[in-house]
Amino acid sequence: MEQTPKPAEPAKPKSMKSMYAAVGAIVVIVIVVLALYFGGVFTPPNNTPGTPLNIYGDGSSYTSCSSYTNCGFDKSPITIAHGTKLTWTNNSTTTSHTVTECVSSSGATYCPTKDATPLSPSFDSGSSGINSGNTYSYTFQTAGTYYYYCQYHNTMHGEVIVT
C-alpha cells in the first residue's frame, strides 16, 4: 500500500513576542561584545617584560639614600623612548615601597621637583605599596621629564626622561 508522504507542515508563525525576545537578545550580545572590545578585553595585553629597574632598601628608617645600591631607585635618571615599559622590582627583603609620580599635590619633602606636565592619570603603584619581590610596570607614552618618589620614604627619588 502506497503511503502518501505527509505534506510538510507550514512553518509555524513565530509570535511577535518571541521575535522581540530574539532581537533583544541579539542587541544585548552586540552591546556586550562592543563593550568588551572597547574595554580592551580583545586587545593583547602588554605582557612583554619591561626595562628592569630595581628598588632597594630595607628597614623603616631612611635618613639618606646616597647610594641606590642599598637604598632608593636604580638607573635614575633613566632616558627611554616613548612607548617603553619600565618594570620596577622591589629588591628589599622586608620593606614595601611605592613608585609614585611627583604631581602638583605631592609634598615638597617627597618631591623637591615636581613634573612640569604630569601624566594624566599619573603613574603610581598605589599607596598599598610594592611588597618585597613584587613588581610595578608602567608604559611611558608621552615625552617629558618625570620625577617620582616613594610614598613611605621621602629620601627615595627617581627620574625618568622620555624622548
Ligand SMILES: [Cu+2]
Ligand atoms: Cu620606600
